[in-house]
Amino acid sequence: MKNILLIGGSYGIGASLTKIIANDNNVIVASRTKPQDEINNVKYLSFDALNDEIDENELPEIIDGFVYFPGSINLRPFKGLSIDSFKQDLEINVLSLIKVLKSILPRLSLSNNSSLVFLSTVAVSQGMPFHSSVATAKGAIEGLAKSLAAEYAPKMRVNVIAPSIVDTPLANRFLNNEIKIQKSAEKHPLNRVGNKEDIAEIIKFLLSDKSSWMTGQILSVDGGLSTLIKN
Numbered sequence: 186m187k188n189i190l191l192i193g194g195s196y197g198i199g200a201s202l203t204k205i206i207a208n209d210n211n212v213i214v215a216s217r218t219k220p221q222d223e224i225n226n227v228k229y230l231s232f233d234a235l236n237d238e239i240d241e242n243e244l245p246e247i248i249d250g251f252v253y254f255p256g257s258i259n260l261r262p263f264k265g266l267s268i269d270s271f272k273q274d275l276e277i278n279v280l281s282l283i284k285v286l287k288s289i290l291p292r293l294s295l296s297n298n299s300s301l302v303f304l305s306t307v308a309v310s311q312g313m314p315f316h317s318s319v320a321t322a323k324g325a326i327e328g329l330a331k332s333l334a335a336e337y338a339p340k341m342r343v344n345v346i347a348p349s350i351v352d353t354p355l356a357n358r359f360l361n362n363e364i365k366i367q368k369s370a371e372k373h374p375l376n377r378v379g380n381k382e383d384i385a386e387i388i389k390f391l392l393s394d395k396s397s398w399m400t401g402q403i404l405s406v407d408g409g410l411s412t413l414i415k416n
Contacts, residue, residue: 186211188245188296189392192234192285193254195220197353198304201385202252203227206392210250215239234281239288248292250392252302253282257322258355260315271318278322279329286333293341302391303330304384305347307407323347327403334401342400344391349407351379374409374416 187210191199195216203212207224214220215232223229230243234255257274259266282303293299305323308316327345334343350369352360360366360378370377387406390396405411 187249187392188247189213189250189252190215190244190248190289191252191254192216192232192282194252195229197254197355198351198381198384198388199252199254201381202388205385206389210392211245213244234285235277239285241288241292244289244292246292247295248289248299249296250300250302251286251289251293252388252392253285254304255281256304256355257319258359259318261318262315263317266318271321274318274322275325278319279325282326283329294337296340298339298394298397299341300392300396301330301333301341301343302388303343303345305345305403307347307349307405307411309347310403310405310411330403331401338400342391342396344396344399344401345403346384346387346391347403347405347407347411348379348384349373349410351381351384353381372410372415373407374413377408379406379408 189206189210189212191214193199193216194203194214195218200220203214203224206212207227213228215230217233219229232239256278259270259274303326305327306319308320309324309327330343330345350356350359360369366378384406
C-alpha cells in the first residue's frame, strides 16, 4: 500500500479522490474541515494550510504520494486588484504549498518513486480576462513543478493538472444556476463543465505506478478548451 497525503481533501475533488483511492492506499487527509461522510480507513487531520504547521508526528515515515488542493478563484479586473489580493492568492496557492513540501520532503525522499500532483488552471496557458491574480499564482505552481521534477528525478515525480471550470464548492458562485452552467458548458468543445470525478481519476492515475514514466508535465483536462476551436 502507498502512503498518500492529501492537503485540503475534505470536499470537492479531494473528497472524490479519497473515495476512489482509499481501498488500495493508506490515505491521510489534512484539511480545515472534516467531510460530512468520513471513510473508516482514512486518517483525517485538522490542518489550515495558511496558518498551521503540519504535525509530522501524525504522518507515516514514508510518503509515496502528495496532492495539494487549496486554491482560489479570484476573478476581477486587474485595475480593481490590490497588491494584497495578489499576495493572498500567492500565499494560498504557492507559498503554503512550498511550506508543506519543505516539511515533508524527507518522507517523500524515502519513497522509491514518490508522486506529487499540483493543481493549476487553463487560464495560465490561454490568457483570460479577469484572471490576472489567479493565473499569476497558478503559473508559479507550474514553474515550481517543472523545476522540482528536474531537480528530484528519478526519485520523485511531479506533475500538474490544469483544468477548466469544474463543478465544485470552490466554483459554486460561477455555476449556481442552470443559465450559468449552460453558458460555461458552451465555451467548451465537449459542451459541458468538468465534474469532480473527471479530475480525481486523472490524479489517481498520476499517483499510481501506471504513470511512472511521466514527470514535469502540465496536463490540460479542460473539455478541449485549451487546444480546440469549438465548431
